[in-house]
Amino acid sequence: MEHPENNEEYAGLQVNAGVEQPSIVNPYLSSMRKKRQKLFTAAEYVDGIIKGDISKLSQAVTLVESVHPDHQALAQEVIEKCLPYSGNSVRIGISGVPGAGKSTSIDAFGVHLLENYGGKLAVLAIDPSSEKTKGSILGDKTRMEKLAVHPKSFIRPSPTAGSLGGVARKTRESIILCEAAGYNNIFVETVGVGQSETACHSMVDYFLLIQLAGTGDELQGIKRGIMEIADGIVINKADGNNVDKAELAASHFRNALHLFPMPDSGVLPKVMTYSGFYEYRIDEVLKMVFDHIAEVKKNGYFDYRRNEQAKYWMYESINEHLKNGFYYNQLVKQSIGATEQEVLDGKMTSFIAAKKLLDLYYSTLK
Ligand code: GDP
Numbered sequence: 001m002e003h004p005e006n007n008e009e010y011a012g013l014q015v016n017a018g019v020e021q022p023s024i025v026n027p028y029l030s031s032m033r034k035k036r037q038k039l040f041t042a043a044e045y046v047d048g049i050i051k052g053d054i055s056k057l058s059q060a061v062t063l064v065e066s067v068h069p070d071h072q073a074l075a076q077e078v079i080e081k082c083l084p085y086s087g088n089s090v091r092i093g094i095s096g097v098p099g100a101g102k103s104t105s106i107d108a109f110g111v112h113l114l115e116n117y118g119g120k121l122a123v124l125a126i127d128p129s130s131e132k133t134k135g136s137i138l139g140d141k142t143r144m145e146k147l148a149v150h151p152k153s154f155i156r157p158s159p160t161a162g163s164l165g166g167v168a169r170k171t172r173e174s175i176i177l178c179e180a181a182g183y184n185n186i187f188v189e190t191v192g193v194g195q196s197e198t199a200c201h202s203m204v205d206y207f208l209l210i211q212l213a214g215t216g217d218e219l220q221g222i223k224r225g226i227m228e229i230a231d232g233i234v235i236n237k238a239d240g241n242n243v244d245k246a247e248l249a250a251s252h253f254r255n256a257l258h259l260f261p262m263p264d265s266g267v268l269p270k271v272m273t274y275s276g277f278y279e280y281r282i283d284e285v286l287k288m289v290f291d292h293i294a295e296v297k298k299n300g301y302f303d304y305r306r307n308e309q310a311k312y313w314m315y316e317s318i319n320e321h322l323k324n325g326f327y328y329n330q331l332v333k334q335s336i337g338a339t340e341q342e343v344l345d346g347k348m349t350s351f352i353a354a355k356k357l358l359d360l361y362y363s364t365l366k
Contacts, residue, residue, distance in 0.1 A: 007075045039063075049078075049181045050085055052120075054154060057181045064173045065159040079173050082180035087306075089184045090174060090293055093200040095226075096210030097192040101236040103143035105210060105276030106187055110147040112282045113185060117290075120152045122183035124172050126190045126200050127158035154183060165320055167201035172313060175203060192226070201229045202312050202338035205302060206289055209233045213242065213249035213273075228260060230269050231292055234285055238273035246273040267292055325361075332361050 040056070041050075045063075048056025051226045063075040094109075110121050123144065147153045160172040175186055190200040192209070201207050209230040227233075233253050238246035253271045263269065270288050274281040296302040326332055339357055342348040348356075 004258060012291040039071075039074065042074060042081060045074075045078045046081040047178075049082060049177060054181075057154065057177060060177050061156055061174045064177065065170050075173070079176055082176055085180035086176040087179060088292075089175075089179045090185050090206070091186045091188065091204040092188065093188045093197075093204035094208065094210065095190045095192045095197050095200060096236070098209045099211075100192065100212055101276045102189055102210060105236060105274075106189060107144040107147050108276050108279050108282045109286060110144065110153060110187065111150060112279075113286055114150060114152050116283065117185075117286070119184040120154070120182055121147070121150075121185040121187065122154040122175075122178035122181075123147065123187045123189060123276050124156050124171050124174055124178070125158035125163075126168050126196050128164040128167055128196050129191065154178060154181075164195055164199055165316065168196075168203070169313075169316065169320065172203045197226055197229065203311055205296075206231045206293055206304065207283075208248060211235050211249065211253070212237060213246040218219075218227070227256065229262070230289055231263075231267075232269050233257075233267065233271045235271070235273040236276050238355050239275040239278045239280060243273070249273075264298050265292075265305075267295050267301075296338060328357075329361050329364060331364055332357055335360060 016038065040059075045056055045060045049060060058157070060075070063071045063078065066072060066075070094102055094106060106123060110123065113119075122131050144155060148155055153280060156174065158255055159167050159174075171188060175188070178186055186204075188200050188204055192194045197207075209232070211233055212236050233250075235246045235249050235253070250271045250273050257269055257271065257358055270292070272284060272288060274285050276282070293302065296305070327336075336357060339348070339353045343350055343353045
């Protein structure tokens with residue numbers, strides 16, 4: 001169309017017809033994004049998972065980790081349908097402070113396990129710090145070079161979530177999906193600090209504690225609670241001129257373990273040294289773990305522990321739902337800040353404030 005300014009009044013001015021502005025965004029990008037968000041039905045995920053389709057498994061784990069309510073609902077449906085196919089695995093928790101050699105060891109344990117025992121291996125993680133660092137420290141594929149390229153392995157970094165309880169629940173649910181996909185060995189890696197070990201212990205059949213020698217006071221530094229939940233203790237980096245120190249540390253641990261009452265499993269935790277990096281005695285460590293598991297399967301503790309864990313997770317889920325229901329409630333959200341300030345100003349006691357907020361919450365449920 002001729003532009004209205006191209007008349008005699010505007011002589012000397014030529015206005016050309018415009019061209020449509022190209023989008024600044026790569027058109028392929030939006031279609032790629034749409035593709036990534038495509039959701040399947042619960043039955044399609046389950047079908048893929050049961051066939052061992054890694055990409056469907058990955059996507060389902062992503063759903064489990066999502067905070068989107070639609071994704072969560074779909075994830076719960078997938079988990080429920082996968083439940084009958086789950087449970088047939090050995091779940092092993094592996095813990096140690098940063099630098100203890102967890103990723104180096106898991107790489108070595110994992111490859112030896114797959115080569116010598118067969119089957120498939122999934123490596124999951126519980127890392128409560130991953131929310132803060134916005135990136136997971138644990139379960140990262142780049143940290144487990146050999147295992148990452150092994151066709152029978154599946155490695156997932158820790159989910160990120162607001163609380164340790166949330167992270168742990170997601171890992172627990174991912175275990176179910178991995179088992180349904182035929183992963184008959186599950187490693188759950190966790191950092192050896194704080195409550196994450198207890199969370200890990202609540203979902204595994206065997207809890208392995210990786211320790212280091214050398215400081216001479218390792219027993220003082222170690223928390224009593226963690227000694228009590230360990231099914232086995234291994235001293236890593238028993239190589240070079242560290243061998244003697246590692247052996248000495250092992251005997252200290254053995255002596256210390258005798259001071260504790262017999263664990264519920266009825267099997268005394270074993271202590272041994274190894275080297276994850278040089279792959280010394282990796283097979284012995286695996287044998288120690290599997291011998292223990294065979295023993296607790298025989299004496300009934302294996303099933304007992306799984307039942308106790310199922311019970312624990314039922315109550316954990318209830319607690320989490322109640323907590324979320326309360327804190328995400330609109331009315332509660334509106335008043336909690338002001339009530340907190342009244343407590344800080346000394347105008348209200350903590351207990352009355354709590355009761356007032358809870359009453360407010362209960363009033364919305366009627
Ligand atoms: P993580 O933080 O517990 O996962 O520890 P890493 O596996 O990343 O190991 C920490 C450091 O210890 C790395 O530099 C490893 O190369 C080293 N390391 C791990 N295992 C061994 C071992 O068996 N012997 C020796 N000498 N070094 C090791």
